[in-house]
Structures are given as C-alpha cells and as structure tokens.
Amino acid sequence: MAKGSADDYAEETSILTKISKDYIEDHVYISYVPPPLIRGKGVLARSEYEEWVGRINEIQEDLVWLLELPYHKFWSQFAFDGRVTALLNSYIQNTPRPYELEEFNECLESEIALSTKEAQDRVHALVLCVYIRLASFNEVKESKRLLTASEFGSLIYDKFIFDIPTICDICLIYGSENHLEVSHIVNTVFGQQPMYLNDLNEAVICATKSLKEIMQKSRDLDVSDSALLKGVVCMTPLLDIVNYLIDVVFSVSALLEFYSSACNMLVKYRYVSLLGDIYYNTVPLLYSHAGEISLLVQSGRVDSGKHSKVSRKLRILREEMLKTLNLIVAYFVSESLKFKSENNEDGVKRCIGNFLDVWYDCLPFDTFVRDYNKLYGAQKDFIVLKEVNSSEIESDKISFIMESILSHEILEKKSRHFPQPKNEVEILGAVGDVTEENIENNRVTRISDLELQCRISSVSDILPDVDVDVIRNYLSTMDYSTEKVIDAILKDSIAGIPLDEKKPMESEESYVNQRINVFDGDEFDVMTNDHIDMTRVNLGKKKEKYKDFKELIDDKSHRVEMADMYNRLGVVSEIDTVNGGVDTYDDEYDDTYDDTDVTSRKTFVTPRVLREVVLDSSEDSESEDSEGTSECGLKSNLNFVANPAEIREKMEQKRQAMRGAKAPVVEKDVIGKPKGTGQDQATVINRQRKNANKAGRANHQRKNRSLKKQQQGMF
Incomplete structure (x- = not known):
C-alpha cells in the first residue's frame, strides 16, 4: 500500500x-x-x-x-x-x-x-x-x-x-x-513584481484628484435657507462625501503602515497639503452643513441616525488624517537615522529635505498643525533631525519650522473653525454632535463667514466710525440682526458692551504722528518744524558755479582753504630766510660728489665732438687731394644722422642693379596653331607648364583661399 x-x-x-x-x-x-x-x-x-x-x-x-x-x-x-x-x-x-x-x-x-x-x-x-x-x-x-x-x-x-x-x-x-x-x-x-510601483504612482495621482473633486463638491453642496425651507437638502449627499473622504484617507493610511516607501510618492504629489486643506477648510464646512441640516432633524424630515453618523465619522476622519501625517513624518525621521548610521550623507540630506517639504505644506493650515502637535508632539522629531543634520542651512530651516509650530500654540487667533480642545485627550472629541439641546441655538452659532462679512459691511456702510471688531461683537450679542445693532448703536445703549469701544475718527495729529518716511524729522520737514532756513532752499533752476570745464580747472581757491590746515599740521616746510627769503632747495640736484674734489683727480677734457676743427698747415706738405680727403673724412665722422636724400638715391641704385641682373622675359607660345592642324612640341610643353604653375599668379586659388578663411572664422 x-x-x-x-x-x-x-x-x-x-x-x-x-x-x-x-x-x-x-x-x-x-x-x-x-x-x-x-x-x-x-x-x-x-x-x-x-x-x-x-x-x-x-x-x-x-x-x-x-x-x-x-x-x-x-x-x-x-x-x-x-x-x-x-x-x-x-x-x-x-x-x-x-x-x-x-x-x-x-x-x-x-x-x-x-x-x-x-x-x-x-x-x-x-x-x-x-x-x-x-x-x-x-x-x-x-x-x-x-x-x-x-x-x-x-x-x-x-x-x-x-x-x-x-x-x-x-x-x-x-x-x-x-x-x-x-x-x-x-x-x-x-x-x-516591480510593476506595482508604477501602479502605486498612478494610484496616488488618482487619490489626489479624487480628494480635490470631493472638496469642490463639498463647497457646492447647497444648504442655504431656501433649500432648507423647500426640503430639498437631505443627509445622503453629505454622508456620501464623508464616506468617500474616509475611504480614501483610511486606505492610504493603512498602506503606509505596511509599505512606508510610498511616503516618497505622497510627498512628490503634495498629498499632505491636500490633507491640511481638507482638515482646515472642508471638515469645518461639513460640520457647518451638518449643523444646518440638523434643523430638519427636529422637524422629522431627516433621519436622526444618519445625522449622528456624520458627526461621528468626521471625528474619525480627523483622527486618521493626523495619523497619516504622523506616519509620513516618522518614516523620514527613521530613514534619516538609518542613512546616518551608514554614513550616507546624500540619503540624510534627501530625507531631511522631504521632511521639511512636508511641514512647509502643513504650515499654512494652523488648525492642522496645532492639533497634530497636541496629539503627537512635533518637537521631538525636529530635535532628532537637528542632531542628525550637518548642514547649517538645513538647521536654520528646521529651527524656523519649529518656531512656526510653537507660534501656533502661543498665538490665539480668531478662527471660524471648530472649537479647539483643551487637552490631549479631548483633541479628537472637540467638536461634539449637534444634539437636541442646542438645536435652537444652532442657527445662530453656525452662521457662515461670508454672511457675517456681508452683515458687518452693511453696518459699516451706515456707521463708518464704529470699529469692525465692535460690530462683530454687537452682531453676536444681537442674534446677528443688523437692524437691531444699528438701532442700539444710534441709541447709545447695548446690553453688556460699553459704547466707549467705538473707534474714534483719526485726527490730523494722529495721522502726522503715524507718518513713516526716511525724511521725517529733518530740517526741511514742514510737518514738524515751524521755521525753516529758506536760504538753504533753492527755488527754480539751480545756477552752475562754473561756466565751463576750463574755468573749473583754473579755480585754485581750494589751496587757500587748505593752507591753514597744512600750517597747523606742519606739513609745509619753512621758507629759507638766509638767502633773502628765497628757497634754494632743488630736488633734481645730485649731491653725491659734493664732499669730493673731482678736478683734483682728473683734468677736464673737452669731448671731441665739441672741439673746433683746426687744420695745421705747417705740417708736412701733402697733396691737395689727400688734404681734401682727410678733411672730408673728418667731417663725415661728425654726421650722426645720414642724409635721407642720399639714402634714397643709394636704394634706387641698388634696385636698378638688381633689375639689370635678371634674365630677359621670354614669351612662351601657348596659343599654337589652329585647332585640327596639330601642335608642335614647344607649344604642348608651354601649355603643360602654364597649367601646372597657374596657381602662382592671377586669381586661380579662390577655392583654397575660401577654405582657409572658413577655417579661421572669417566668413
């Protein structure tokens, strides 16, 4: 078996x-x-x-x-x-x-x-x-x-x-x-299978496009008063938008937990910037839509179960977006530590660059950054990267981002977004559900920014002297009713808010004190000086001191102005009063041999060139020709420069002699007899010689000369 x-x-x-x-x-x-x-x-x-x-x-x-x-x-x-x-x-x-x-x-x-x-x-x-x-x-x-x-x-x-x-x-x-x-x-x-990396890249592109589209749909969702009264608005579109956002964000976050290399693709297509935009703009807008639709819950036209789903899922969505940012940040921190242990400076620099790009995309969205810092603590990651980093420029960038994140915690900004949590535990539950207890007040507290600005503008047009912040406080107190606010301000009585908060008109004095200019406070500032020296003020076209350049050069008045200074400093030498007030000092005088008697060592001899020519007739008699020759010879030695006419004459004689030494030019016959009668041997030889030597004359080297010019760049 x-x-x-x-x-x-x-x-x-x-x-x-x-x-x-x-x-x-x-x-x-x-x-x-x-x-x-x-x-x-x-x-x-x-x-x-x-x-x-x-x-x-x-x-x-x-x-x-x-x-x-x-x-x-x-x-x-x-x-x-x-x-x-x-x-x-x-x-x-x-x-x-x-x-x-x-x-x-x-x-x-x-x-x-x-x-x-x-x-x-x-x-x-x-x-x-x-x-x-x-x-x-x-x-x-x-x-x-x-x-x-x-x-x-x-x-x-x-x-x-x-x-x-x-x-x-x-x-x-x-x-x-x-x-x-x-x-x-x-x-x-x-x-x-490496081909899945290409598919992952396309999937990231698709995810970013989908998030942009869903953000646009959330902005286009109509929850206005007219739609609410007509009963057109229902929870299904809003719930679909929230479900779609949750599905995309959770899918990407889950993949990052098991394949963290996808963080590089997300940074490439600025996925984190989209998350921050959704967290900062879209999520509050969805909360606002849910608050508007909650009025229908009370009337029974909308299922209360669906309404509670929206609020719960929005809290889950916020939590997962913060988790995604934490996964991306933690990946680049761990990779930089890994490359640092391997002494791979390029890898460390690349990881720090991606890390900084992530935070640069997050900084515009202060709510996103503030909630992440409260939940995960961003400072510890920056401290680790500061220890790993060796570049001063990158260290400055890290310090800048750290200070920006801390500033979000320190500065309390007035925001239209959902209320901020008070502690770390409360961060994900800061925005509570809209219950039956606050349905009555929901309409007032959920007013949109655009409508608020319109109401503030309408009040400011009628009462321009009142500060905008004061009008905003009045509106919040008077149920955002512009008529009640205007009536209360005109009657100088409003509950709970002192009227001395009204913004005073800017007087001329306050305007002058607030001027900021480089010429403020100088001697010609008419706003601060009552008396100005008009002699220093030029009226009309300024007259030139000199008519032309020659007059400018001839003006030596600056010497007189500088004389006192040189006298005080002792730069100018004292005048020699021994020789009658005349300074006999000469810079060009050579005093090398002043202490030696040169004439005692050697008698002075007049140079031959400077001597006069004297002919001694008492010497031995010689022929007149010889005397004439010696005289001419003596004079010729005194000619330092030759006569140009004589030089030209000699050169002409030399040229004539060279021309006479050449052989006579013999005309060689290259024409010969008429065609068809035959040519003699001399004509054939002359034609061959002319053809071989024709490049040496006339203009027979055009092609070679043209090529040479092209090689030298002369074309």
Missing part, C-alpha cells in the same frame, strides 16, 4: 511541469454581500437571515475547497478562472471596515445577530488564508516548485490577482489584528 502510494505520488509530480487549464475544475462561486443588519436599520427579518446564512455557508465551503486544492490545481484555478478572484474581491469590497465595526456591533443584540457575526468571522478568516497562500508561491520544495519568482510576479500582475486597491483593502481590513501576515503579503507582492 505504501509502495503504491509512493508510485502514485511520483507519477503525479512527474507531470507537474507547468500550470495548465487541464487542472481547472468546474465550480460555481457565489459573491459575498453584507449582512442584512448592515443594509437595513438593525431590524433583521427571519427570511433575510436565512437567505444570507445560506449564501455565507456556500462561500465558506468554496473557500475551504480552494485551500484544500493541491499546489498546481490551486494556481491553475486562479490563473484561468476569473470567478475565484471575483469572489475574493466581492468580500474585500463589501465587508465592514474597522471604522464601521462600532456600528456593526451595536446591531448585535439578538441571538440571530450574534450568529450572523460568527458566520461573518469564519469567512473573514478564510479569505485571509487564501490571500496568504497566494502570496506564498514557494510552499513546496524547490525541486517540485512550478513557479519561479519572475513567473509568480507575472502571474499575479497579469491575472489581476493583486492590485493596488486590493492591497490597500487587505491592509485596512486585516492590518490591525494580523500585522505579520499582512506585512508578508505586501512585501511579497511589491518585492516580486
């Missing part, structure tokens, strides 16, 4: 060479639907329960059957039968999220509801087991493995077994209770 089993196993493993359609088994799969108590109001009919339990039992059997399949049949089923993937997607998309579990558990009061939860939990665990097996392609030994790492990556990507929305949903649904298993799934998928 054992031998037969071994042979059957060997035969089976020998044919497992690849995944094939032959291994698919025809099986019917049923899609998952939420429990009836989630779809309704918590009232569960017996027929609905039996129908849903029958469906959930069949799904449970299908999942158990899948998990019991052999390795090759399991993967063949997912590779070639898309209905299996559709079954898993139906559960992932429709099962309650963690932020809906509170509502789900509130409905579990009867025995039927408790049984529903048990069936839900069984399917919940089986779906996770299927995804774990899908992420474990190496569950068999290496010799029997059908899929390599590259084949596994191609299979799960091409067959859409895993995609970015599915990964986000797995992280969101199973991450809180099954951290290790979900981390294994995410790391395997992104590690074996």
Whole structure:
C-alpha cells in the first residue's frame, strides 16, 4: 500500500511541469454581500437571515475547497478562472471596515445577530488564508516548485490577482489584528513584481484628484435657507462625501503602515497639503452643513441616525488624517537615522529635505498643525533631525519650522473653525454632535463667514466710525440682526458692551504722528518744524558755479582753504630766510660728489665732438687731394644722422642693379596653331607648364583661399 502510494505520488509530480487549464475544475462561486443588519436599520427579518446564512455557508465551503486544492490545481484555478478572484474581491469590497465595526456591533443584540457575526468571522478568516497562500508561491520544495519568482510576479500582475486597491483593502481590513501576515503579503507582492510601483504612482495621482473633486463638491453642496425651507437638502449627499473622504484617507493610511516607501510618492504629489486643506477648510464646512441640516432633524424630515453618523465619522476622519501625517513624518525621521548610521550623507540630506517639504505644506493650515502637535508632539522629531543634520542651512530651516509650530500654540487667533480642545485627550472629541439641546441655538452659532462679512459691511456702510471688531461683537450679542445693532448703536445703549469701544475718527495729529518716511524729522520737514532756513532752499533752476570745464580747472581757491590746515599740521616746510627769503632747495640736484674734489683727480677734457676743427698747415706738405680727403673724412665722422636724400638715391641704385641682373622675359607660345592642324612640341610643353604653375599668379586659388578663411572664422 505504501509502495503504491509512493508510485502514485511520483507519477503525479512527474507531470507537474507547468500550470495548465487541464487542472481547472468546474465550480460555481457565489459573491459575498453584507449582512442584512448592515443594509437595513438593525431590524433583521427571519427570511433575510436565512437567505444570507445560506449564501455565507456556500462561500465558506468554496473557500475551504480552494485551500484544500493541491499546489498546481490551486494556481491553475486562479490563473484561468476569473470567478475565484471575483469572489475574493466581492468580500474585500463589501465587508465592514474597522471604522464601521462600532456600528456593526451595536446591531448585535439578538441571538440571530450574534450568529450572523460568527458566520461573518469564519469567512473573514478564510479569505485571509487564501490571500496568504497566494502570496506564498514557494510552499513546496524547490525541486517540485512550478513557479519561479519572475513567473509568480507575472502571474499575479497579469491575472489581476493583486492590485493596488486590493492591497490597500487587505491592509485596512486585516492590518490591525494580523500585522505579520499582512506585512508578508505586501512585501511579497511589491518585492516580486516591480510593476506595482508604477501602479502605486498612478494610484496616488488618482487619490489626489479624487480628494480635490470631493472638496469642490463639498463647497457646492447647497444648504442655504431656501433649500432648507423647500426640503430639498437631505443627509445622503453629505454622508456620501464623508464616506468617500474616509475611504480614501483610511486606505492610504493603512498602506503606509505596511509599505512606508510610498511616503516618497505622497510627498512628490503634495498629498499632505491636500490633507491640511481638507482638515482646515472642508471638515469645518461639513460640520457647518451638518449643523444646518440638523434643523430638519427636529422637524422629522431627516433621519436622526444618519445625522449622528456624520458627526461621528468626521471625528474619525480627523483622527486618521493626523495619523497619516504622523506616519509620513516618522518614516523620514527613521530613514534619516538609518542613512546616518551608514554614513550616507546624500540619503540624510534627501530625507531631511522631504521632511521639511512636508511641514512647509502643513504650515499654512494652523488648525492642522496645532492639533497634530497636541496629539503627537512635533518637537521631538525636529530635535532628532537637528542632531542628525550637518548642514547649517538645513538647521536654520528646521529651527524656523519649529518656531512656526510653537507660534501656533502661543498665538490665539480668531478662527471660524471648530472649537479647539483643551487637552490631549479631548483633541479628537472637540467638536461634539449637534444634539437636541442646542438645536435652537444652532442657527445662530453656525452662521457662515461670508454672511457675517456681508452683515458687518452693511453696518459699516451706515456707521463708518464704529470699529469692525465692535460690530462683530454687537452682531453676536444681537442674534446677528443688523437692524437691531444699528438701532442700539444710534441709541447709545447695548446690553453688556460699553459704547466707549467705538473707534474714534483719526485726527490730523494722529495721522502726522503715524507718518513713516526716511525724511521725517529733518530740517526741511514742514510737518514738524515751524521755521525753516529758506536760504538753504533753492527755488527754480539751480545756477552752475562754473561756466565751463576750463574755468573749473583754473579755480585754485581750494589751496587757500587748505593752507591753514597744512600750517597747523606742519606739513609745509619753512621758507629759507638766509638767502633773502628765497628757497634754494632743488630736488633734481645730485649731491653725491659734493664732499669730493673731482678736478683734483682728473683734468677736464673737452669731448671731441665739441672741439673746433683746426687744420695745421705747417705740417708736412701733402697733396691737395689727400688734404681734401682727410678733411672730408673728418667731417663725415661728425654726421650722426645720414642724409635721407642720399639714402634714397643709394636704394634706387641698388634696385636698378638688381633689375639689370635678371634674365630677359621670354614669351612662351601657348596659343599654337589652329585647332585640327596639330601642335608642335614647344607649344604642348608651354601649355603643360602654364597649367601646372597657374596657381602662382592671377586669381586661380579662390577655392583654397575660401577654405582657409572658413577655417579661421572669417566668413
């Protein structure tokens, strides 16, 4: 028996060479639907329960059957039968999220509801087991493995077994209770298939666009008085907007917990800036819409349960947005510490740059920054980065952001947003639900900014002397009624607010005291000086002191002005009074040989050039020609510069001599006889010589000269 089993196993493993359609088994799969108590109001009919339990039992059997399949049949089923993937997607998309579990558990009061939860939990665990097996392609030994790492990556990507929305949903649904298993799934998928990174980049772009669109829809939501009176407004659009925001924010936050490298993509597309904008503008607007719609709750035209859902989900949304910011900030801090331990300065600089970009995007939204600082404490992250950072410029930026965050805590700004919590525990519950107790006052306290500004402007147009802040206080006291405020101010009586707070008219004196100019307080300031020296004031065109440049140069009056200064400093030498008041000092006199008698050592001899020429006729008689020659020779030695005319004459003679030495030019015949009669040998030789030497004359080197000019840049 054992031998037969071994042979059957060997035969089976020998044919497992690849995944094939032959291994698919025809099986019917049923899609998952939420429990009836989630779809309704918590009232569960017996027929609905039996129908849903029958469906959930069949799904449970299908999942158990899948998990019991052999390795090759399991993967063949997912590779070639898309209905299996559709079954898993139906559960992932429709099962309650963690932020809906509170509502789900509130409905579990009867025995039927408790049984529903048990069936839900069984399917919940089986779906996770299927995804774990899908992420474990190496569950068999290496010799029997059908899929390599590259084949596994191609299979799960091409067959859409895993995609970015599915990964986000797995992280969101199973991450809180099954951290290790979900981390294994995410790391395997992104590690074996890099193409998912491109899909993640596109998913981030899609998420940012979706958030921008939902922000615009929240602004366009009509909750005006006319719409409320007509009964047009209902809670469904508002609840849809809140659900959409929660779904996007929670999905991104859940993914960051298991794949923190996605923070780089979020910083690239300024996802944090969108979160701050939603937290600062959209969430207060949604609270305001909920307050306006609460009037319909009292009249019974809107379900009070839906109204309470909006307030509760808005608090959950605020908490998750702050958590997302904390995950992003913590990632860059931990990465900078990691790069610092590896002595990777470029990595440290890049992480600090991204960290600062995140906070630069958050700083405009003071409510967002203030709530984050109260809940998580931003200062500790900046202290860590200051220790890691080695750049002075980055240190200055870190200090600037720290001071900006602290300033949000110190400065109490008047804001239209929801009230701020008093302590760390109260931060996520600062904005309470609109209950029946404050419905009467809700309309007054929920007035919009635009309407408030319009009412302030209408009062200011009639009473421009009253300060804007005083008008705002009057309006809040008088139920935002402009008629009552104007009447009370005109009668100089208003309850609880002194009228001396009115803003006085600015007098001329106060205007002068507030002037700020570089010339304030000088000698020509007519606003502060009663008497001004008019002699220093030039009226009309200013007359020039000198007519031209020559007159300016000839003016030596500055010497007289500087004489006293030189006399005091003793710079000018005293005049020699020994020689009759004449200073005999000469800077060019050379006194080197004043102490030596030069004439005693050597007699003075007149240079020959300066001597007069004297001919001694008493010497031996010589011929007149010789005398003439010596005389001319003596005179020629005295000619330091030659006569230019003689030089020109000599050069001309030299040129004539050179011309005469050349051989006569012989005309060579290159024309020859007429064509067709033949040419003699001399003509042929002359033509060849002319053709070979024609480049040396005339203009036969145009091409070579042109190329030379082009090479020298002369074109």
